[in-house]
Amino acid sequence: MINKQVASMQEAMAGIADGSSVLVGGFGAVGQPNILIEALAEHGARDLTIIANNAGFDPDIGLPVLMKRGLVRKIVCSFPRGSSVFDELYQAGRIELEVVPQGTLAERIRAAGAGIPAFFTPTSAGTQLARGKETREIDGRTYVLEHALPGDVALVEAWNADRWGNLTYRGSGRNFNAVMAMAAKCTIVQAQHIVELGAIEPDDVMTPSIFVDRVIHRPCGDPPIAAIAS
């Protein structure tokens, strides 16, 4: 019987080595696999490359926890603002940063999952983010060659999961999670709910189980409310 559900965080983190590239889902407070990130900090693998849209926000939640412990060598992201922990490490020269346009980041990850080693995109052509990159003119427009961005590990936050690893997400929580789940050698999911096999209708599966390796049940409740109309 296939059962990707693991009971402990030790099992969920097993085998994550020093030097790993780790894809981390989430956008804003929604879809952040914070419990897995904190377990990775406990696990203690060092010299990590983190690939995520942001560099975290609250110093005591998610990626900043990992960074404070000195476990992150490099972060690849589109918008590393709003994290005092990252800011201090970056100013001190203790963390590397690769800024990638958000859509290029998503597509580099998607390409990695889809077996596409590189692709040409119009995004960043003629800007400083294209420096040193191969370009090509196609039908009169300049495109930049971007390479796939795979992970050794992906950390994903899902709403429902079954024992095969079929997933759904809630609200705007699909964001990078569904893309990153495809792109890692080992995709680890923290799920709000574990449901019976078949309880997720085939029409409703958002990430098919083939992309998922481990599932752990961690109901963490709603994300904090960010900003509402005054």
Place this chain on the structure above:
Amino acid sequence: MTDTIQRLSKPDMARRAAADIPEGWYVNLGIGLPTMIADSIPDGREVILHSENGILGMGPLATAENVDPWMVNAGKQNVTLVKGAALFHHADSFAMIRGGHIDLCVLGAFEVAENGDIANWTTSQNDRVPAVGGAMDLAAGARNLWVMTTHTTKTGEPKLVERCTYPLTSSGVVNRIYTDLAVIEVTASGFEVIEMVDGLSRDELQSKTGAGLTFRA
């Protein structure tokens, strides 16, 4: 002389830009000033708002009564959805942008050049922390790129210039600019003024602009 100029307020700028968005367009509004356009779409006109993090059919900001903590926009604010909305992942969202499916993106800017170049992501080669978000994808991918900005900086420097001095977001992509003083098309021959606020002369507008203006008859 300047006290007679009927400079547009930010909500008026948003209303002016919103008035030009046709029914049925799929529109992405950049963070900051352009976000105000969402509240200014004329009643009864269906315009579908896109958010980079995977939303089509974004509605107004949530209130304490209707907030769903699982629904945020690209500015990380809690938003509502309208009937007919769809949710998807980031790669699909940027396929919509890069693939030319988004009819219009409206961005703020530090500078716009007469050749349609836009600089809006960093003011320095050595920003404290460089961050680009989705600006370069939106600027390169949207079918129409409008800029909504004050005509000059807080210190009175022109934001509409011959060539951008700040690092570019994208080249040759801006086709219209809505400022607090004028509506300007970016044409093959540069900035063409199609509308000015009351009380402003052509010479005054030119003096506040860092590149040559032509005026539509």
